[in-house]
Amino acid sequence: MAQPGRPRSEQARRTILAAAAKLVARNGYGELTMEGIATEAGVSKQTIYRWWSTKAEVVLEAVNEGAAEMAAVPDSGSLADDLRLFLRRTVDATTPVNRRLLASLMAAAQLDDQFAKSFRTGFLASRRRELRGMLARAQERGEIAASVDLDQLVEVVYALLWYRILVQHGPLDRRFGRQVADSVLRLSRAA
Amino acid sequence: MAQPGRPRSEQARRTILAAAAKLVARNGYGELTMEGIATEAGVSKQTIYRWWSTKAEVVLEAVNEGAAEMAAVPDSGSLADDLRLFLRRTVDATTPVNRRLLASLMAAAQLDDQFAKSFRTGFLASRRRELRGMLARAQERGEIAASVDLDQLVEVVYALLWYRILVQHGPLDRRFGRQVADSVLRLSRAA
Numbered sequence: 001m002a003q004p005g006r007p008r009s010e011q012a013r014r015t016i017l018a019a020a021a022k023l024v025a026r027n028g029y030g031e032l033t034m035e036g037i038a039t040e041a042g043v044s045k046q047t048i049y050r051w052w053s054t055k056a057e058v059v060l061e062a063v064n065e066g067a068a069e070m071a072a073v074p075d076s077g078s079l080a081d082d083l084r085l086f087l088r089r090t091v092d093a094t095t096p097v098n099r100r101l102l103a104s105l106m107a108a109a110q111l112d113d114q115f116a117k118s119f120r121t122g123f124l125a126s127r128r129r130e131l132r133g134m135l136a137r138a139q140e141r142g143e144i145a146a147s148v149d150l151d152q153l154v155e156v157v158y159a160l161l162w163y164r165i166l167v168q169h170g171p172l173d174r175r176f177g178r179q180v181a182d183s184v185l186r187l188s189r190a191a
Numbered sequence: 192m193a194q195p196g197r198p199r200s201e202q203a204r205r206t207i208l209a210a211a212a213k214l215v216a217r218n219g220y221g222e223l224t225m226e227g228i229a230t231e232a233g234v235s236k237q238t239i240y241r242w243w244s245t246k247a248e249v250v251l252e253a254v255n256e257g258a259a260e261m262a263a264v265p266d267s268g269s270l271a272d273d274l275r276l277f278l279r280r281t282v283d284a285t286t287p288v289n290r291r292l293l294a295s296l297m298a299a300a301q302l303d304d305q306f307a308k309s310f311r312t313g314f315l316a317s318r319r320r321e322l323r324g325m326l327a328r329a330q331e332r333g334e335i336a337a338s339v340d341l342d343q344l345v346e347v348v349y350a351l352l353w354y355r356i357l358v359q360h361g362p363l364d365r366r367f368g369r370q371v372a373d374s375v376l377r378l379s380r381a382a
Contacts, residue, residue: 028302106357107301110294111219116359124358152370159354160346166297166353167315168307179343186378 016041016048017062024059025100029108029115032059056115060122063105066098067123073130079138080185086134087177090161094172102165128154138188145190153184207232207239208253215250216291220299220306223250247306251313254296257289258314264321270329271376277325278368281352285363293356319345329379336381344375 019041023032032055038045052058072089074082094102105123109116128151135150144150160180164172210232214223223246229236243249263280265273285293296314300307319342326341335341351371355363 030302103301107298110298110357111221120358120360124360149370152374155351155354156347156374159350162357163346163350163353166301166357167311169311169315183343183347183378187374 012041012043012047013051016043016051016058017065020055020058021062021066021101022097024104025097028104029055029059030111034058056118059105060118063101063123064126066093067127073134075134075137077141079135079141079143079188080181082134082138083181083184084178086131087157087181088174091172091174091177094161094165099165099172102162106162106166124158128158131157135188144188147190148188153187156180156184156187203232203234203238204242207234207242207249208256211246211249212253212257212292213288215295216288219295220246220250221302225249247309250296251309254292254314255317257284258318264325266325266328268332270326270332270334270379271372273325273329274372274375275369277322278348278372279365282363282365282368285352285356290356290363297353297357315349319349322348326379335379338381339379344378347371347375347378 016037020032020037023036023040034045034048034055037055037058038048041048048058052061074085076082076085105119109119132150132154135144135153138144139146139148139150144153157180160183161172164170164176170176207228211223211228214227214231225236225239225246228246228249229239232239239249243252265276267273267276296310300310323341323345326335326344329335330337330339330341335344348371351374352363355361355367361367
C-alpha cells in the first residue's frame, strides 16, 4: 500500500511491525489499536494508515516476516536432516514472546471471523505450503513412500506445534522438536 | 458445592449447564456472565451461585460432562477397533455448536491465565488420561511396542483434533477420524 512518490521507509516499517507484535504478545490481539501501535512505535497514526488499512494487516505482515526469517525451510537433500533442522529452528524461534504472540492470534481467530480468514488463508496456509514443498522433494527422491499423503504429514507437524503452543502442558524445546521430526519420519514410511 | 438439606435438582443443573454451553458457543467465553446464564436457563442468579462460584466452574462442568458422555473410551480388546470407535464418536460429537464451544474455551485459555489453568489441568488433562488408559491396556496386550511412548501417541490424537477444531481448514468428519486413528496405529509399531 505504499504510495507512489513516497518511498516506504524500511526502518519505520520494521519499527511498526515490531511494536505491533510486542503489543499483541503483551495484551492480546483484541486490545490492539492502530493508535496503540503508533504510540509504541513513536510514529503518527497517519504513517501507519498510509501503509496498512487495518490492524489485522499490520499483525499478519509482522508474523509472516517473522516466520519466513525464523524457520526458512532447509533443502539439504536428506529428509531426516531437513526435518530435524526445520523443527529445531522453529522451536528455537518460539521464544516466550513469540509463543504469546502466536497464541493470541489463534485466540483472535476464534473470536473474529474476518481475522480468522486472513490468518488461515495467509499465515497458516503459507507455513503448511512451505513445509509441504520440502516433503514433496523428499517424496520425489524416494525418501517418503509414494502412498503417503503429504498433507497428513504437514498436519501432524503443525498440529503438534500448535497444541503445545496453546496448551503449554510441556516445554517447546529441542527435545520436543526431535520427537515431532521422528514421528513424521516414521509416518513417512509405507503403511 | 450442593448444600446439605437442599438437594441439587438434577433437572435445573442440566438446564444451567446447557445454557452456559449455548452462550459460550454463541458469543464466546469472554462475554459470558452468571447473569446471562441465569436468564438463558430461566433461573435466578442465586440458584447458580448456590452451586458454582464462578462462570469457569459452570463451563468446565458442562464440557467435562459433555466429553464423558460423547466420547467414552471403548475397551473391546482390540486397539484398532477401540481407536477407530473412539475417534468416530469424538468427531460425531463435535457438532458445529460443540466445535464453537471448544474453540471459544481454547481462545479464553489464551486470554485468561486462571481459566487456562483450570482448562489445562481439568478438562484437557482428563481427556488425555482416559485415552492414555486405553493405550496402556493395548501396550500390555502387546499391541503397542514397548519402546513407544504413550504420551506421544496421546499428543498426536489431541493435537490433530484441536488443530482442525481451531483452524477449520478441513472437515472434522469420520474420514478425518479414520486418518487420525491410522496415524496412531502406525506410530504404535516399533520404530
